Amino acid sequence: xxxxxxxxxxxxxxxxxxxxxxxxxxxxxxxxxxxxxxxxxxxxxxxxxxxxxxxxxxxxxxxxxxxxxxxxxxxxxxxxxxxxxxxxxxxxxxxxxxxxxxxxxxxxxxxxxxxxxxxxxxxxxxxxxxxxxxxxxxxxxxxxxxxxxxxxxxxxxxxxxxxxxxxxxxxxxxxxxxxxxxxxxxxxxxxxxxxxxxxxxxxxxxxxxxxxxxxxx
Ligand SMILES: [Fe+2]
Numbered sequence: 001x002x003x004x005x006x007x008x009x010x011x012x013x014x015x016x017x018x019x020x021x022x023x024x025x026x027x028x029x030x031x032x033x034x035x036x037x038x039x040x041x042x043x044x045x046x047x048x049x050x051x052x053x054x055x056x057x058x059x060x061x062x063x064x065x066x067x068x069x070x071x072x073x074x075x076x077x078x079x080x081x082x083x084x085x086x087x088x089x090x091x092x093x094x095x096x097x098x099x100x101x102x103x104x105x106x107x108x109x110x111x112x113x114x115x116x117x118x119x120x121x122x123x124x125x126x127x128x129x130x131x132x133x134x135x136x137x138x139x140x141x142x143x144x145x146x147x148x149x150x151x152x153x154x155x156x157x158x159x160x161x162x163x164x165x166x167x168x169x170x171x172x173x174x175x176x177x178x179x180x181x182x183x184x185x186x187x188x189x190x191x192x193x194x195x196x197x198x199x200x201x202x203x204x205x206x207x208x209x210x211x212x213x214x215x216x217x
Contacts (some may be wrong), residue, residue, distance in 0.1 A: 051103065111124065116148055
């Protein structure tokens, strides 16, 4: 599978292009950088964008979604919730936990991972996991927005992400870590947010983080 990272947008956001090498069919994960940049990159790599997957409906992750849907015809918008219904004229597919989809001959799978936001999904694809704002390199997503739930985030991470094979490569929604991506095995060892064994313990770690947080990190 081809994975191309584009960084920019609101705050070190990532947009990813993932594609089947043979058919050149591609999906965009989060429309966080300019539509023209996404299209130019796809053209340079000889990819045909068929899907736009949004990891969750915080604005920075779909900032360019409408522009991209307008510029490219016949793209299927893929989300967990109906929050973005009606922004494009083409198909809108809402996916549930565990659902799969094909990009050319590559199968990808969606995991519903609420906590940072209720409609957060992670995408599993060929040994990679695209985690949106559920899990970054070095820490988890924050749970300070009105619909966040820290205990839910704990269970999403523990039950759905930490159970993946250690060699799985994490591709987060923002470049907040020491490196842009990392293996789950390395993160399990080094990410203190992943050391919590209970929801209570996790809540404590999150609270301490928020109290000592330096703005912009
Ligand atoms: Fe977010």
